[in-house]
Amino acid sequence: MKKIAKQRRSRPDIPMASTSDIAFLLIIFFMVSTVFRKEQGMNITLPEAEATERILKRRNVSNVWVDKTGRTTVNDNLVKTDIVTSIMAERVIENPDLVVMMQADRDAAYGTVTDILEALKDARALKVTFATDYPKGQGG
């Protein structure tokens, strides 16, 4: 009886030593699964394709953005098609494995895209990937 009376004084204690462990685990998860955002890009709706495949090796990727009005952006700068050639020519010389991701809105006129493809051919950046989404209802 006396022992129980003494124990009522101590309050329940949740050990907080492990919160930092949990927090560091979360950090490591984010560190391996995300990349720093390098550019804003443009607000576009990508077209859907069933044959979409994941692109690994993100390091060699350069993005070219085309919105539905035909405006073209590289690295958040509005550019004309001939400037795309010079930018990509430089990049492909630095990195022969360069893959150019064509992020074009689904309603963009194909004429603009084909001009950019010609510019990429001139720049000798031949590895191109058309960015697409999985169709609705289909996962990765």
Added chain:
Amino acid sequence: MALKSKLSTRTQSKPDIPTASMGDIAFLIIIFFMTTSIFSRDKGLKIVLPEKGEEVKIKSENIMTVRVSSKGKVLIGDQVVEIPQVRELIIKKLAENPDIVIALKVSRGAKYRTMIDVFDQLKMAKAERISLMPVREEGG
């Protein structure tokens, strides 16, 4: 002399760094990474562009021309097909002649999504040799 006696009695307790704030530091770092990085979402359809000026000689019977008009009508050889039927037709053609090269000519006025739909069908038909041809003349 007075100090010395104080120091000698204090050698028993060891210096203690409070580690209660490690959790705070860890969560701050998480929030930093959460706001500055993005999940990589690169996915798309790959293609390798032909080099400019490199006209590979292909026998004309090994070329299958797929034309897409600006209204989105697809012509394979001389057959008009709907986009969902493209895949089966190409699978048939590939079964007849596995060395076939598919020349994809899309009109400049067509929507980019139309081209991606057709390209998607070709990829699903497992066509290995797809060549994107620029179409110069107007009036698709």
